[in-house]
Amino acid sequence: MNxxxxxxxxxxxxxxxxxxxxxxxxxxxxxxxxxxxxxxxGRLRNHKFNNGDKVDIGGQWVGPxxxxxxxxxxxxxxxxxxLYNRGKNILRHxxxxxxxVGVIPRLPVWHLIQVGWLLWRFDSLVKTIDCAAxxxxxxxxxxxxxxxxxxxxxxxxxxxxxxxxxxxxxxVFTVEAKEISLLHALFYAxxxxxxxxxxxxxxxxxxxxxxxxxxxxxxxxxxxxxxALELNAVVERVSYQSNEVEVKIRNQEEILKSDRIIFAIAPxxxxxxxxxxxxxxxxxxxxxxxxxxxxxxxxxxxxxPFWRELGLSGQSVCLDEDILINVSFDNxxxxxxxxxxxxxxxxxxxxxxxxxxxxxxxxxxxxxxxxFFGPQALNAIDYVDQDWxxxxxxxxxxxxxxxxxxxxxxxxxxxxxxGPIHFAGTETANQWYGYMEGGLEAAERAVNEVIxxxxxx
Amino acid sequence: MNxxxxxxxxxxxxxxxxxxxxxxxxxxxxxxxxxxxxxxxGRLRNHKFNNGDKVDIGGQWVGPxxxxxxxxxxxxxxxxxxLYNRGKNILRHxxxxxxxVGVIPRLPVWHLIQVGWLLWRFDSLVKTIDCAAxxxxxxxxxxxxxxxxxxxxxxxxxxxxxxxxxxxxxxVFTVEAKEISLLHALFYAxxxxxxxxxxxxxxxxxxxxxxxxxxxxxxxxxxxxxxALELNAVVERVSYQSNEVEVKIRNQEEILKSDRIIFAIAPxxxxxxxxxxxxxxxxxxxxxxxxxxxxxxxxxxxxxPFWRELGLSGQSVCLDEDILINVSFDNxxxxxxxxxxxxxxxxxxxxxxxxxxxxxxxxxxxxxxxxFFGPQALNAIDYVDQDWxxxxxxxxxxxxxxxxxxxxxxxxxxxxxxGPIHFAGTETANQWYGYMEGGLEAAERAVNEVIxxxxxx
Numbered sequence: 020m021n022x023x024x025x026x027x028x029x030x031x032x033x034x035x036x037x038x039x040x041x042x043x044x045x046x047x048x049x050x051x052x053x054x055x056x057x058x059x060x061g062r063l064r065n066h067k068f069n070n071g072d073k074v075d076i077g078g079q080w081v082g083p084x085x086x087x088x089x090x091x092x093x094x095x096x097x098x099x100x101x102l103y104n105r106g107k108n109i110l111r112h113x114x115x116x117x118x119x120v121g122v123i124p125r126l127p128v129w130h131l132i133q134v135g136w137l138l139w140r141f142d143s144l145v146k147t148i149d150c151a152a153x154x155x156x157x158x159x160x161x162x163x164x165x166x167x168x169x170x171x172x173x174x175x176x177x178x179x180x181x182x183x184x185x186x187x188x189x190x191v192f193t194v195e196a197k198e199i200s201l202l203h204a205l206f207y208a209x210x211x212x213x214x215x216x217x218x219x220x221x222x223x224x225x226x227x228x229x230x231x232x233x234x235x236x237x238x239x240x241x242x243x244x245x246x247a248l249e250l251n252a253v254v255e256r257v258s259y260q261s262n263e264v265e266v267k268i269r270n271q272e273e274i275l276k277s278d279r280i281i282f283a284i285a286p287x288x289x290x291x292x293x294x295x296x297x298x299x300x301x302x303x304x305x306x307x308x309x310x311x312x313x314x315x316x317x318x319x320x321x322x323x324p325f326w327r328e329l330g331l332s333g334q335s336v337c338l339d340e341d342i343l344i345n346v347s348f349d350n351x352x353x354x355x356x357x358x359x360x361x362x363x364x365x366x367x368x369x370x371x372x373x374x375x376x377x378x379x380x381x382x383x384x385x386x387x388x389x390x391f392f393g394p395q396a397l398n399a400i401d402y403v404d405q406d407w408x409x410x411x412x413x414x415x416x417x418x419x420x421x422x423x424x425x426x427x428x429x430x431x432x433x434x435x436x437x438g439p440i441h442f443a444g445t446e447t448a449n450q451w452y453g454y455m456e457g458g459l460e461a462a463e464r465a466v467n468e469v470i471x472x473x474x475x476x
Numbered sequence: 477m478n479x480x481x482x483x484x485x486x487x488x489x490x491x492x493x494x495x496x497x498x499x500x501x502x503x504x505x506x507x508x509x510x511x512x513x514x515x516x517x518g519r520l521r522n523h524k525f526n527n528g529d530k531v532d533i534g535g536q537w538v539g540p541x542x543x544x545x546x547x548x549x550x551x552x553x554x555x556x557x558x559l560y561n562r563g564k565n566i567l568r569h570x571x572x573x574x575x576x577v578g579v580i581p582r583l584p585v586w587h588l589i590q591v592g593w594l595l596w597r598f599d600s601l602v603k604t605i606d607c608a609a610x611x612x613x614x615x616x617x618x619x620x621x622x623x624x625x626x627x628x629x630x631x632x633x634x635x636x637x638x639x640x641x642x643x644x645x646x647x648v649f650t651v652e653a654k655e656i657s658l659l660h661a662l663f664y665a666x667x668x669x670x671x672x673x674x675x676x677x678x679x680x681x682x683x684x685x686x687x688x689x690x691x692x693x694x695x696x697x698x699x700x701x702x703x704a705l706e707l708n709a710v711v712e713r714v715s716y717q718s719n720e721v722e723v724k725i726r727n728q729e730e731i732l733k734s735d736r737i738i739f740a741i742a743p744x745x746x747x748x749x750x751x752x753x754x755x756x757x758x759x760x761x762x763x764x765x766x767x768x769x770x771x772x773x774x775x776x777x778x779x780x781p782f783w784r785e786l787g788l789s790g791q792s793v794c795l796d797e798d799i800l801i802n803v804s805f806d807n808x809x810x811x812x813x814x815x816x817x818x819x820x821x822x823x824x825x826x827x828x829x830x831x832x833x834x835x836x837x838x839x840x841x842x843x844x845x846x847x848f849f850g851p852q853a854l855n856a857i858d859y860v861d862q863d864w865x866x867x868x869x870x871x872x873x874x875x876x877x878x879x880x881x882x883x884x885x886x887x888x889x890x891x892x893x894x895g896p897i898h899f900a901g902t903e904t905a906n907q908w909y910g911y912m913e914g915g916l917e918a919a920e921r922a923v924n925e926v927i928x929x930x931x932x933x
Contacts, residue, residue, distance in 0.1 A: 164654030168881075197880060198765075287764050290747070297866060297867075301827065303865065303871055307768060406757070409756075409757070415764070423623050424652055425655065428652065428827055429827070
């Protein structure tokens with residue numbers, strides 16, 4: 020059997036894997052990047068509408084504190100523009116619409132106080148978390164031993180406040196509050212500075228968009244890698260000793276060899292690979308406890324962003340069960356005349372709606388937009404939705420969440436290399452876990468580990 | 477490429493898969509069984525000591541209510557014998573030994589009342605559960621939204637009672653109480669009749685052993701299957717349409733075809749397979765939420781069962797942190813002169829001790845036995861431990877547990893076939909989920925589904 024030899028193989032051509040490869044090449048190392056899919060980008064992707072306009076159907080936002088992202092955007096000569104955030108936001112509650120400005124919807128004052136209290140109380144716990152080792156917090160066992168739902172129940176008396184908070188949870192974590200521990204929620208929020216920051220637009224995690232989409236960043240990095248990048252390369256087996264890795268790719272005779280390997284893929288994907296020797300319990304069972312979230316991203320295209328003329332921002336929050344979309348945004352692209360409304364289906368709803376027909380889902384999404392912005396929203400000229408659970412090499416979005424108890428049982432091993440095998444990807448990040456920025460931080464850390472272990476500094 | 481065609485392919489030659497194949501053959505269908513490992517048995521296995529004696533290092537017990545197991549044992553002309561359960565049990569607490577008889581250790585009366593109250597309260601909730609659909613219980617959302625740990629904290633005031641209960645939890649579920657929901661715990665207990673039943677010996681789930689080991693049952697069934705069984709057959713990809721399945725096996729050119737396929741493997745293994753088309757969210761993400769438990773089974777062999785002469789049963793419960801083994805049993809085989817002490821390392825401890833050296837683990841296990849039964853326990857003539865997390869095609873034991881929130885999000889899809897793909901294995905059982913009996917129930921159900929869907933009745 021033939022074999023090619025590299026200093027480092029990188030598995031996964033999402034933003035983290037591509038950043039790893041770029042940094043390794045800059046350091047003068049020979050690199051091969053293996054991507055299972057026929058395209059780069061991982062959980063970042065552009066969709067092209069019939070009229071040629073593009074839209075992000077994966078991760079799309081950058082915001083303050085994501086310094087690596089802004090630097091990369093500069094480096095790749097891309098540009099950002101702010102999410103459209105003028106006019107009034109909409110709250111739909113008990114079938115009635117109200118408008119408001121800012122992050123917290125306009126609710127009766129009693130509920131508002133409750134929501135404010137929950138946010139304040141949560142973020143006061145967030146402050147105590149060390150993202151490098153949340154399992155070392157003095158309350159770690161207690162907080163990891165209770166669900167976020169239990170914490171919400173204990174700290175809120177108003178059903179409406181609970182609903183608003185739960186809605187924020189599913190928008191941030193793409194799961195229900197019953198599925199994650201308080202500790203994971205606190206870690207995740209701290210990793211993105213605060214829960215308040217994660218749900219904010221101006222000055223928060225939803226502040227800026229990237230011209231031509233975030234997937235464009237990946238495509239530019241991929242171009243820079245040239246022949247080092249191989250698409251449609253499904254890794255089937257990985258054999259390793261202390262300083263040697265052998266990789267078997269589906270339908271390829273040739274075995275690839277390297278001194279080190281970096282995996283920049285989601286935990287549920289790592290778990291599916293066959294390693295020889297098998298991964299230790301500390302990795303394999305950890306990955307078994309890191310299921311991906313459930314999210315369908317839906318975008319409707321209109322002739323123009325008609326809601327702007329009505330003085331509306333395109334942002335809405337809906338507490339009513341009869342409406343599919345709970346949260347929406349104006350996703351129109353700068354420099355285009357068409358208007359885009361974007362909404363997420365998340366957590367429980369994503370599970371219900373994943374199996375419905377494309378036509379049913381489109382109808383329910385447009386009906387949701389119409390409930391917020393009027394019947395004009397039914398006249399979409401184009402529509403797309405992206406169910407990330409259906410992608411064989413992704414299987415869920417935005418990110419993996421540790422299940423309750425798993426941070427304190429397995430978290431200490433999150434980033435630990437196994438022999439010549441190193442781990443990048445946003446789920447190994449300290450800061451901005453689950454975000455593109457986290458993918459870049461993880462890439463830097465993994466590349467530094469590899470370069471150091473190879474004796475290059 | 478060549479191809480062979482069968483009516484049904486069964487993947488997995490554990491007790492459930494072998495039972496499926498046997499039933500299908502009896503019904504006159506052409507069957508092929510594919511087993512990834514070089515031996516049958518799945519999570520059942522015999523170890524042969526140097527002197528030739530065998531011992532179960534996987535699932536081993538049968539008890540009242542497991543009618544299919546007793547019938548199978550009869551059918552295969554095997555025999556059972558009761559676990560040795562005479563003499564006094566030992567409790568080690570705060571460094572001191574006490575003896576007791578029965579299931580509940582002898583504790584100060586205040587703690588005893590607490591433990592009794594917890595067991596009674598838990599089993600009173602268990603009674604309300606319908607194992608076929610635990611997610612339909614009127615308290616399902618609440619109980620699935622809280623961890624078992626939260627429930628224990630809420631219902632116990634004594635730290636000792638909490639410890640005793642937690643010890644029972646890790647012995648039954650092989651995880652910590654923080655990792656599962658109250659609903660999962662209730663379902664699992666109801667599935668095995670009651671928690672009281674699951675922790676009992678005489679009249680309970682630990683009542684009987686099988687002569688020559690439970691793995692012997694699998695070997696006998698395997699013999700009956702003849703050429704229909706193929707070992708070392710690692711399924712890599714499964715393509716399917718409504719009435720056709722194609723299976724690609726590692727390192728084999730030939731593609732196997734069938735009308736139906738039954739998977740009788742653990743959820744974490746199912747998740748690792750490549751399906752074309754991909755499994756829907758309802759299956760793939762469900763499996764992502766069903767991690768395997770953590771368990772190392774340890775057996776020391778002695779010239780004779782010396783503890784019996786001391787009037788001891790070999791059973792012990794240990795509440796002290798300085799001792800590795802929390803629960804032990806006399807695992808001696810009927811008809812052999814040697815004595816066997818068996819202990820489990822479970823949950824958190826299994827994770828800690830999985831990475832230690834074989835010698836360290838042996839030493840700590842023997843030291844535990846010595847702490848219970850005196851220094852004679854250090855003079856083992858042979859020793860074995862089995863860490864199921866290290867088996868590539870198993871990856872954890874005893875069974876998978878649903879993570880908090882997962883029953884109510886995904887449980888409804890547990891047994892649903894996907895086109896020509898059906899699911900057996902103990903993790904799809906109604907009754908005795910996680911036990912051998914559950915594997916047999918699941919086999920019957922899956923085989924009935926297949927026969928019906930093929931129009932044979």
